Amino acid sequence: MVASSLVLVFLLALNRGVSEIDVKVSSLGDITEWGNSDLSISGSCQPASSCQKCILSHPSCAWCKQLNFTASGEAEERRCATRQELLHRGCPPEELEVPLGRQEVMQNRPLSQGERGEGATQLAPQRVRISLRLREPQELQVRFLRAEGYPVDLYYLMDLSYSMKDDLERVRQLGQDLLAGLQNLTRSVRIGFGSFVDKTVLPFVSTVPSKLRHPCPTRQERCQPPFSFHHVLPLTGDAEAFEQEVGRQSVSGNLDSPEGGFDAILQAALCQRQIGWRNVSRLLVFTSDDTFHTAGDGKLGGIFMPSDGHCHLDSNGLYSRSPDFDYPSVGQVAQALSAANIQPIFAVTSATLPVYQELSKLIPKSAVGLLSEDSSNVVQLIINAYKNLSSTVTLEHSPLPVGVHISYKSQCGGSERTAEEAGARGQCTNVGINQTVTFRVSLQATQCLPEPHILRFRALGFSEELAVELHTLCDCNCSDTQLQAPHCSGGHGHLQCGVCSCAPGRLGRLCECSEAELSSPDLESGCRGANGTGLLCSGKGRCQCGRCSCSGQSSGRLCECDDASCERHEGILCGGFGRCQCGVCHCQANRTGRACECSGDTDGCVSSEGGLCSGHGHCKCNRCQCLDGYYGAVCDQCPGCRTSCESHRDCAECGAFGTGPLAANCSAACAHVNVTLAVGPVLDDNWCKVWTLDNQFFFFLVEDQAGGKTVLRVRPPEKVVDHTLATVLGCVGGIVAVGLGLVLAYRLSVEIYDRREYKRFEKEQQQLNWKQENNPLYKSAITTTINPRFQEAEHPHS
The missing domain is CATH 2.10.25.10 (Laminin)
Structure with missing residues (x-):
C-alpha cells in the first residue's frame, strides 16, 4: 500500500514539476513513522526493505538503485549499505541514492554600521534554508557586528509609594540629564514614563474611603489615590514633555511592604502600541525601594484568576483589570520581556539589592544597579547598565520543533566558549563597538518534520532576526519511477529505486510468476538441495517462483551463505575495511588479514x-x-638492555660515583664502557634501577656506541627516606588530639547548659513579686448566708 502510494505521488510530481516531490513525499504518514521507529538502530548501516527506510536507519546508509544489482537469491534489502561498501560491490556512483544535508543562504546582506546608527545590519545572514538528514548535524555560522550609535527607547517605570517621595523630586528634573547622557552613546533616544503602587484591594491598600482618596499620612501633603499601574507618558524625544508630565505626578500609599511592580512590568511589555516602542534597543528602567508581589499573593485579596497575558490599559492609561487578575509569576514576566525584546534595568536601594540580583539571574539580558536614597545617581546608573547590556551579545532561538536539537559555540575575539546543554544560548561579553563576533550553531534532527519549520534567531536587545527554514530529508528522490515498468516482467509491477513493486497476484523479485504457480512442486524443487531434499532455502529465506529470496545477511542460490559470520576486528565486521561474503572477508585495497585488520x-x-x-x-x-x-x-x-642491568651496574656505580665493588680498579675493569651523568627525569621503563649498600638507588640507561664501547647514562642517586616513625607518631597524636577535643567539647556543652539553666532559675525567682497572701488569685471565696428567721425576729410585725 505504501509503495503504490509513493508511485502515485511520484507520477503526480513528474507531471507538476520535480520541485514538488519533497513536499508531497514527506507528507506521507508512513515515512514519518519510519523515522520514529527505525532510529532505534544504532551503530553501522543495516539492510532495509526500501530506500526510504534505508536512509532513515542511519546517516551512513546509502541505497543502490541500479537494476539487477543484487545477485541471485540475494535479498533486495542488501541494496542498503554504506556508500563505500556499495561502490566496492560495483554500484556506479550515479546509481547511488545518498541524501545529503545542505544549506542554502537565501538572504545575506553584508554587516554594516548604517548612518548614525540607523539602518545598520548587525546580524548576518538574514535567511537560510537548511535540509537535515536524520542524526546528521549541520553547522550554521552566524555573525554579529555591534554598530555604533544604535537607537534606544527607554521607559522609566517608577514606584510611587510614599517611601519614594524624595526620589520623585529628583526624577522631576531628570529628563534633560537622561537624554543628554544617552545621546553621548547614541543620537536617537526616546524616553517615556510610567508609575505603579499596588492592587487597590485589601490587604494591599486601605479600602477606607478617606484613605482611598488620600492615602498619605498627613492631609497637607500632595497625594494621589492608590493605583496598580499608570502609563503616564508614551516614548518621546521631548525632554521638556518628560519633565512636565513627571512634574504633575505625586506619591501615593499602600499598606504592605512589597509593591505591585510585576503588574507594571508585564503591562509595559504587553502594551507596545500604547507605550510606543520602536523596533530598536528597548530599555525598561525599574526603580523601587522594596520587593515585589508575585503569583499567588493575590489570593490574600481574594484574587484567584491568573494573569491572562494581555494588555488592559484604559483610555487614561490605568491598568483597569488589576483587581481581577493575580500578580504575574517570575517566569511570565521573563517570557513577556523576552518576547518584546525589552532589557530591564533594576535600579533599587541597598536593602533590596540581593533580591533583585537573584531576580536578574532568571531574566535574560537584565541588569541591576544600586540606587541612592534620593535617586541622585540614577542617570549614571542607567548609562553604566546600558553599556554593560549593549556590550553583551546573546544569541537565542525560538522554540524548537519536536525532534530537533541545537547547540552553540561562541567565538568572541579569538576565544571559543561552548554551550552544549539543551536550550542553551550563544553569548559573548565585553564586545566593543565595530567588533564582529561569530556563533556556530549546530542543528540535528532525530525525527521527520511533517512540514517545513521556521526557526528564528536573534540577538537579545536588538531588532534584527535570522529566519532558518528547516526541512528534513526523509525520502528518496529516485528518477527511475515507472508504472507497469517493462523491467518488471513486461509490466507486471511498478519500478521504484531499482526495486519492483508487483501488481496484485504477482510475485518474485521481477514479478515473474503468479500466485497460482506457487503450488507447483517443480518450483519448490529449485529451492532445495540435491535431489530436492533439505529445507527450503536452507531455512534462511522464502521460495518464490522457484528461486530463493534470502532474508537478512544470507546469500547464495539456496541462502547457504551467511554474510555476517566473518571475523571481526575491534568489534567491527571485517574491521570496517572489507565486505563479508559467505563467511570470508573480501578486503579493500591495501588491507589484508582474516578480518582485514592489517594495513599495507x-x-x-x-x-x-x-x-x-x-x-x-x-x-x-x-x-x-x-x-x-x-x-x-x-x-x-638497544639489545639486551633488560638483561645487562646486572652486568653493568658495578661499572655504572664506580664510573659515576667512585663507589661499589669496582671502585679500586674502575678504569681497568670498565674500559669497555663510557659513563656519563644524565640530567632530568627517567623517561621510560628501559632504565635500570640499582640499589646501593647505604639504602640509596640510582638509574642508568645502557646505550650502544659506534666505537664499540657501551655508553652508560647515569642519574644521581636518590636516598630513600623512611617515614614510618613519623606516620605512626602522627596517627597517635591525631587520635589523642581528637579524644581531647571530644572531652573538651562535652565539658563545654555541659557547662553552657548548667549556666543557662541557673540563669533561668534566677530569672523566675525575680519574677515572684507578689506573696501568696496578697495575691487575689490565692484568696478563698467568701460565702454570705442570710437567716430569714433571724430577720423576722429582729423586725416583728406590728
Missing part, C-alpha cells in the same frame, strides 16, 4: 633515523615485529 601502510614502522623498524625487525600490519634482543615501537631500543 608502513608509516607506523618508520624510525626517526629512517628505515623500517630501525633495521632490527620487519613491518607487519603497520607495526614492527622486532628481532630477538630488540624492542620498542620501531625496534630502536
Whole structure:
C-alpha cells in the first residue's frame, strides 16, 4: 500500500514539476513513522526493505538503485549499505541514492554600521534554508557586528509609594540629564514614563474611603489615590514633555511592604502600541525601594484568576483589570520581556539589592544597579547598565520543533566558549563597538518534520532576526519511477529505486510468476538441495517462483551463505575495511588479514633515523615485529638492555660515583664502557634501577656506541627516606588530639547548659513579686448566708 502510494505521488510530481516531490513525499504518514521507529538502530548501516527506510536507519546508509544489482537469491534489502561498501560491490556512483544535508543562504546582506546608527545590519545572514538528514548535524555560522550609535527607547517605570517621595523630586528634573547622557552613546533616544503602587484591594491598600482618596499620612501633603499601574507618558524625544508630565505626578500609599511592580512590568511589555516602542534597543528602567508581589499573593485579596497575558490599559492609561487578575509569576514576566525584546534595568536601594540580583539571574539580558536614597545617581546608573547590556551579545532561538536539537559555540575575539546543554544560548561579553563576533550553531534532527519549520534567531536587545527554514530529508528522490515498468516482467509491477513493486497476484523479485504457480512442486524443487531434499532455502529465506529470496545477511542460490559470520576486528565486521561474503572477508585495497585488520601502510614502522623498524625487525600490519634482543615501537631500543642491568651496574656505580665493588680498579675493569651523568627525569621503563649498600638507588640507561664501547647514562642517586616513625607518631597524636577535643567539647556543652539553666532559675525567682497572701488569685471565696428567721425576729410585725 505504501509503495503504490509513493508511485502515485511520484507520477503526480513528474507531471507538476520535480520541485514538488519533497513536499508531497514527506507528507506521507508512513515515512514519518519510519523515522520514529527505525532510529532505534544504532551503530553501522543495516539492510532495509526500501530506500526510504534505508536512509532513515542511519546517516551512513546509502541505497543502490541500479537494476539487477543484487545477485541471485540475494535479498533486495542488501541494496542498503554504506556508500563505500556499495561502490566496492560495483554500484556506479550515479546509481547511488545518498541524501545529503545542505544549506542554502537565501538572504545575506553584508554587516554594516548604517548612518548614525540607523539602518545598520548587525546580524548576518538574514535567511537560510537548511535540509537535515536524520542524526546528521549541520553547522550554521552566524555573525554579529555591534554598530555604533544604535537607537534606544527607554521607559522609566517608577514606584510611587510614599517611601519614594524624595526620589520623585529628583526624577522631576531628570529628563534633560537622561537624554543628554544617552545621546553621548547614541543620537536617537526616546524616553517615556510610567508609575505603579499596588492592587487597590485589601490587604494591599486601605479600602477606607478617606484613605482611598488620600492615602498619605498627613492631609497637607500632595497625594494621589492608590493605583496598580499608570502609563503616564508614551516614548518621546521631548525632554521638556518628560519633565512636565513627571512634574504633575505625586506619591501615593499602600499598606504592605512589597509593591505591585510585576503588574507594571508585564503591562509595559504587553502594551507596545500604547507605550510606543520602536523596533530598536528597548530599555525598561525599574526603580523601587522594596520587593515585589508575585503569583499567588493575590489570593490574600481574594484574587484567584491568573494573569491572562494581555494588555488592559484604559483610555487614561490605568491598568483597569488589576483587581481581577493575580500578580504575574517570575517566569511570565521573563517570557513577556523576552518576547518584546525589552532589557530591564533594576535600579533599587541597598536593602533590596540581593533580591533583585537573584531576580536578574532568571531574566535574560537584565541588569541591576544600586540606587541612592534620593535617586541622585540614577542617570549614571542607567548609562553604566546600558553599556554593560549593549556590550553583551546573546544569541537565542525560538522554540524548537519536536525532534530537533541545537547547540552553540561562541567565538568572541579569538576565544571559543561552548554551550552544549539543551536550550542553551550563544553569548559573548565585553564586545566593543565595530567588533564582529561569530556563533556556530549546530542543528540535528532525530525525527521527520511533517512540514517545513521556521526557526528564528536573534540577538537579545536588538531588532534584527535570522529566519532558518528547516526541512528534513526523509525520502528518496529516485528518477527511475515507472508504472507497469517493462523491467518488471513486461509490466507486471511498478519500478521504484531499482526495486519492483508487483501488481496484485504477482510475485518474485521481477514479478515473474503468479500466485497460482506457487503450488507447483517443480518450483519448490529449485529451492532445495540435491535431489530436492533439505529445507527450503536452507531455512534462511522464502521460495518464490522457484528461486530463493534470502532474508537478512544470507546469500547464495539456496541462502547457504551467511554474510555476517566473518571475523571481526575491534568489534567491527571485517574491521570496517572489507565486505563479508559467505563467511570470508573480501578486503579493500591495501588491507589484508582474516578480518582485514592489517594495513599495507608502513608509516607506523618508520624510525626517526629512517628505515623500517630501525633495521632490527620487519613491518607487519603497520607495526614492527622486532628481532630477538630488540624492542620498542620501531625496534630502536638497544639489545639486551633488560638483561645487562646486572652486568653493568658495578661499572655504572664506580664510573659515576667512585663507589661499589669496582671502585679500586674502575678504569681497568670498565674500559669497555663510557659513563656519563644524565640530567632530568627517567623517561621510560628501559632504565635500570640499582640499589646501593647505604639504602640509596640510582638509574642508568645502557646505550650502544659506534666505537664499540657501551655508553652508560647515569642519574644521581636518590636516598630513600623512611617515614614510618613519623606516620605512626602522627596517627597517635591525631587520635589523642581528637579524644581531647571530644572531652573538651562535652565539658563545654555541659557547662553552657548548667549556666543557662541557673540563669533561668534566677530569672523566675525575680519574677515572684507578689506573696501568696496578697495575691487575689490565692484568696478563698467568701460565702454570705442570710437567716430569714433571724430577720423576722429582729423586725416583728406590728
